[in-house]
Amino acid sequence: MHCHILIAVVLWSISIDSQTIRGISLSYKRFYRERKSFLCIDGSKLIPFDQVNDDYCDCVDGSDEPGTAACPGGRFYCTNLGYRPHYIPSSRVNDAICDCCDASDEYNSHTLCQNTCRDLGQTEREEVKSQMKALDEGLRLKQELIQEGIQMWQDKQAQLRDLQRVSDDLQTQLDDLRKEDVRRKEEVDALRELVNSHRGHNSTESPVSESDRSRDGSVTVKEVQAKLADIQAEGRDLSEDGAIIRGSSVPGQPAEEEDPVVKAAISAAEKAAAELKRIEDAYEAVYMEIRDLREKLATDFGPEREFLFLHIQCFHQKVNEYFYELCPFNQVTQTSASGAEVSLGKWGSWADSRENRYGQMKYVNGEPCWQGPTRNTVVTLTCGTETAMRSVKEPSKCQYAVEFQTPVACRLAQRGRGIHSEL
């Protein structure tokens, strides 16, 4: 009860004040205490108090005429009870146009202004209410997406560990296969050298079979090397027939059939080389995959990795003749009706702003613009219950601005300010 009386008294005193001194806010009331004289707020002049709001400008700062249009550059305070108070230029006072929703600026004009403050206030409160509802829903969805991100992060880590294991395994195989490859090549070289060195020797038996000291039907590199040593010890002049050219026939003579054992050794060496190549290729592919994954995992996906879920998705929007695609943390492209695709920038970084570090993304170094800069795109993230591209604009040639809405852009700090206040 007491409370109601108090409010009524305060409202009554405000209305009395605004009747007495028109166009001032409560915080300025102290300058206009009824006295004999009034000191201009800038302190420049002392005038009789009855010259305040007398429709004649006395103060340079216009402070003696807050409620009339007499002073150029003066301002009039609309109290707008029930809505938002605000200042209007005092030149608009009594100009036959309703500016203040409480109609206070047209107190002496023929225009009849309605007090619309209550309705405006009501509409605004409903708007704020629905924004807050959307914010709450956005924040709830954000939590779900954070969880999704955590799961994705763990999966990526597991994938990295698996790839690392595969890579280690391939590395071991490579070590063995490289040794095997060298051994096989040495074997072929040694056999060929033996065959060449034996040329001109009038033995009916093949030098390779002669090398088979163990008579087990196959020759080892050791046996071949031992045979070579024997030939050299016999003091034969191997250079006489000019044949010691690895793996080649004597120049000017028809190529001789390779010894079957040499052939088999060559085939085994080729197989070993092919296998080595196969594993080298596999290792290279895994290496690239690990590098790409590590690079991806090093991206700043936000303090709670809330933006991680976006990196595997692409979003679209058609504006006029262009089709735009945004693949977050990757690239932005523009495709014209003819099907020609143009890069509007590759993922660069978050645009650093102290207010919100994760409010804007920069995509840079797109296709160069004809007689202009390279194409770049700034993606502004706004809070909403859906994840989608909202608009694409080209504010200046080849510089693009995308509005992208997603729950993960919702922040608790937006409560109380209205979620659209930052746009």
Ligand code: MAN
């Ligand atoms: C293309 C598009 C436009 C751009 C012009 C510049 O038509 O990429 O967005 O403004 O090239 O020449």
